[in-house]
Amino acid sequence: MMNALHADAGPTPPPVLEMRALEREFTRKPVLAERLLGLLGRQIDIPVLKAVRSVDLSVHEGEVLGLVGESGCGKSTLGRMLTGITSPSRGELDYNGKPVTELSGQALRDFTLDVQMIFQDPYASLNPRQKVGDILAEPLRVHRITRSETETRKRVDEALREVGLDVSYRDRYPHQFSGGQRQRIGIARALIVEPRFLVCDEPIAALDVSIQAQVINLFLDLRRRRNLTYLFISHDLSVVRHIADRVAIMYLGQIVELAPAARLFAEPAHPYTRTLLEQIPSVRNRKRKFHAVKGEIPSPLKPPSGCAFHPRCAFATDRCRAEAPLPRDLTETHRVSCHLFDNN
Amino acid sequence: MSDPAIIQPITDTPQRRAILRRLRRRPSVKGSLIALLIIVVTGLLLPSLALQNPYDLSSFSVMDSRLPPGAESFDGQVFLLGTDQQGRDMLSAILYGMRVSLMVGLISTAVALVIGICVGLTAAVLGGRIETLLMRIVDFILGFPTILVALVMLAMIGRGVDKVIFAIVVVQWANYARIMRSTALSERRKEYVEAAFNLGYSRPRVMFRHIMPNSLNAVLVVATVQIASAITLEATLSFLGVGVPVTEPSLGLLVASGFDYLMSGDYWISFYPGVALLLLIFSLNLVGDRLRTALDPKRS
Ligand SMILES: Nc1ncnc2c1ncn2[C@@H]1O[C@H](COP(=O)(O)OP(=O)(O)OP(=O)(O)O)[C@@H](O)[C@H]1O
Ligand code: SF4
Numbered sequence: 001m002m003n004a005l006h007a008d009a010g011p012t013p014p015p016v017l018e019m020r021a022l023e024r025e026f027t028r029k030p031v032l033a034e035r036l037l038g039l040l041g042r043q044i045d046i047p048v049l050k051a052v053r054s055v056d057l058s059v060h061e062g063e064v065l066g067l068v069g070e071s072g073c074g075k076s077t078l079g080r081m082l083t084g085i086t087s088p089s090r091g092e093l094d095y096n097g098k099p100v101t102e103l104s105g106q107a108l109r110d111f112t113l114d115v116q117m118i119f120q121d122p123y124a125s126l127n128p129r130q131k132v133g134d135i136l137a138e139p140l141r142v143h144r145i146t147r148s149e150t151e152t153r154k155r156v157d158e159a160l161r162e163v164g165l166d167v168s169y170r171d172r173y174p175h176q177f178s179g180g181q182r183q184r185i186g187i188a189r190a191l192i193v194e195p196r197f198l199v200c201d202e203p204i205a206a207l208d209v210s211i212q213a214q215v216i217n218l219f220l221d222l223r224r225r226r227n228l229t230y231l232f233i234s235h236d237l238s239v240v241r242h243i244a245d246r247v248a249i250m251y252l253g254q255i256v257e258l259a260p261a262a263r264l265f266a267e268p269a270h271p272y273t274r275t276l277l278e279q280i281p282s283v284r285n286r287k288r289k290f291h292a293v294k295g296e297i298p299s300p301l302k303p304p305s306g307c308a309f310h311p312r313c314a315f316a317t318d319r320c321r322a323e324a325p326l327p328r329d330l331t332e333t334h335r336v337s338c339h340l341f342d343n344n
Numbered sequence: 345m346s347d348p349a350i351i352q353p354i355t356d357t358p359q360r361r362a363i364l365r366r367l368r369r370r371p372s373v374k375g376s377l378i379a380l381l382i383i384v385v386t387g388l389l390l391p392s393l394a395l396q397n398p399y400d401l402s403s404f405s406v407m408d409s410r411l412p413p414g415a416e417s418f419d420g421q422v423f424l425l426g427t428d429q430q431g432r433d434m435l436s437a438i439l440y441g442m443r444v445s446l447m448v449g450l451i452s453t454a455v456a457l458v459i460g461i462c463v464g465l466t467a468a469v470l471g472g473r474i475e476t477l478l479m480r481i482v483d484f485i486l487g488f489p490t491i492l493v494a495l496v497m498l499a500m501i502g503r504g505v506d507k508v509i510f511a512i513v514v515v516q517w518a519n520y521a522r523i524m525r526s527t528a529l530s531e532r533r534k535e536y537v538e539a540a541f542n543l544g545y546s547r548p549r550v551m552f553r554h555i556m557p558n559s560l561n562a563v564l565v566v567a568t569v570q571i572a573s574a575i576t577l578e579a580t581l582s583f584l585g586v587g588v589p590v591t592e593p594s595l596g597l598l599v600a601s602g603f604d605y606l607m608s609g610d611y612w613i614s615f616y617p618g619v620a621l622l623l624l625i626f627s628l629n630l631v632g633d634r635l636r637t638a639l640d641p642k643r644s
């Protein structure tokens with residue numbers, strides 16, 4: 001569907017990453033009592049948490065795709081699946097047009113290194129017992145990317161400079177740095193293996209407001225210089241507005257709206273997107289009281305029937321409570337899952 | 345790219361140095377460290393300076409049997425802590441016995457520690473059936489009373505310093521495995537471990553280079569305390585007559601050998617080895633306890 005856009009421009013390159021009906025569930029192991037009941041032939045119900053439910057999404061070369069949703073909606077789980085840290089429960093993930101489950105040898109190594117993750121917590125994402133220089137040199141040594149120690153050292157220094165850190169920081173430990181500096185070290189570690197794709201999981205959420213803009217600018221800089229593709233995760237639409245080309249809105253494990261950033265901010269379709277947008281303090285509604293989306297976030301253990309958003313939706317009808325809306329294309333690039341748009 | 349916001353790192357002191365500094369500052373730790381040092385030095389070195397070699401039957405004589413502390417032998421030696429029923433100088437016997445006890449405690453703890461760390465790490469990182477199997481074994485071993493298992497085992501394989509060490513390792517590695525697994529599990533969930541897998545590092549590399557160094561604190565603190573309990577266990581087993589052989593008496597065996605004479609007033613044969621054992625265990629515990637407080641990250 002997205003590919004229709006490029007149809008006139010000759011053969012379209014496959015998306016860098018393509019998700020088809022991708023799902024991830026979490027369960028716990030049965031406890032002893034449950035296992036005994038199971039042995040006795042009794043049916044045991046262990047709750048299944050659907051963190052990501054049937055996601056179809058492609059990311060194209062060179063774009064920044066923003067992924068926005070409330071806490072616990074499955075953004076990190078989706079991002080982790082793209083990097084291979086977490087494996088999907090169902091569905092398919094293609095890298096360069098090939099299912100990642102079929103990759104092996106060199107191709108698997110390429111996928112692993114090409115798709116790198118920037119983590120949310122700069123305090124947990126660096127090994128506290130390694131010096132910064134070793135953190136950055138380890139991937140080079142493990143994958144024999146460099147031929148000699150002098151070359152390794154040169155690459156480490158380059159990486160430090162690229163993210164705006166002093167080369168003398170090589171010999172220090174992570175705990176000697178501030179959050180923003182650590183986040184830069186984490187970015188340098190990802191960049192040193194020359195990835196094509198960065199999954200940035202709320203990379204600035206844990207930073208001081210004064211540092212956030214600097215790190216955002218670093219991401220924009222790197223994108224220009226290295227032609228990187230990003231999946232940029234955030235719970236805050238105003239952050240994504242600065243950086244994303246397209247935005248996907250996630251609610252309770254599903255993508256409910258997908259549109260180019262400009263269109264999404266100008267003409268949001270899904271009621272959830274609209275409420276999210278109303279929360280952004282702007283010049284127009286600066287005086288309005290800041291409020292979160294009304295209603296409680298439902299538990300992903302027991303998602304509501306029909307449209308998962310219906311308990312909080314001002315437009316909910318009986319149909320919404322009974323029947324889950326299917327994704328519909330409003331335009332070639334704007335897709336939404338909501339019954340309001342069914343008979344347009 | 346230049347960045348005006350480059351800030352100098354906050355501090356220059358590695359954690360480890362701070363811990364050592366905190367350890368040294370505490371006077372009670374200083375005391376027990378010194379006591380421990382003296383015990384270890386005398387236990388390991390002084391036997392060569394002792395009056396006689398208690399393992400060498402020709403170096404003492406039954407003529408000097410059960411002399412009280414301070415008594416003189418028929419050839420003019422002074423027995424500061426008296427002699428036992430075979431005419432052995434108690435001071436020499438204690439020094440040699442301390443060496444046996446310390447050796448058993450240190451070696452068995454070290455071996456059990458290594459096994460426990462490897463098993464716990466493997467269980468935490470591999471998960472699944474392997475984890476279930478390993479932890480079942482751990483639960484099984486920890487489910488029995490330590491002394492009983494060691495006793496039965498030694499009754500089957502016989503006495504000997506190596507066999508006592510083996511028995512202690514068998515009953516103690518499971519402790520370390522359990523602790524190691526739980527700390528490694530919580531480390532495993534941290535993002536730097538995910539980053540390591542994301543960078544394509546092999547599982548053994550992530551296990552030993554990343555998870556292990558960050559999970560050792562807890563298990564090492566427990567190990568310092570466990571040295572004392574390994575020594576206690578050895579003493580108990582020897583006291584019960586299944587531990588070290590009579591030819592290489594440890595402190596526990598010395599206490600046992602004097603036990604029959606306690607009632608007849610020859611207290612020193614049991615008493616002084618007992619005091620030595622007590623001092624040894626007490627100072628080991630004290631140091632272990634202080635180490636735990638010093639390593640506690642919440643105090644820094
Ligand atoms: N390893 C796991 N085991 C069990 N449940 C998990 C696991 N990881 C995530 N979950 C659950 O899956 C759901 C989605 O989690 P996820 O971390 O992907 O959300 P998120 O959108 O990133 O939230 P946040 O904004 O708080 O980071 C949550 O309910 C979470 O509790
Ligand atoms: S489908 Fe119904 S409940 Fe769901 S968002 Fe649309 S209008 Fe609201």
Ligand SMILES: [Mg+2]
Nearest residue numbers: 075076077201
């Ligand atoms: Mg998250």
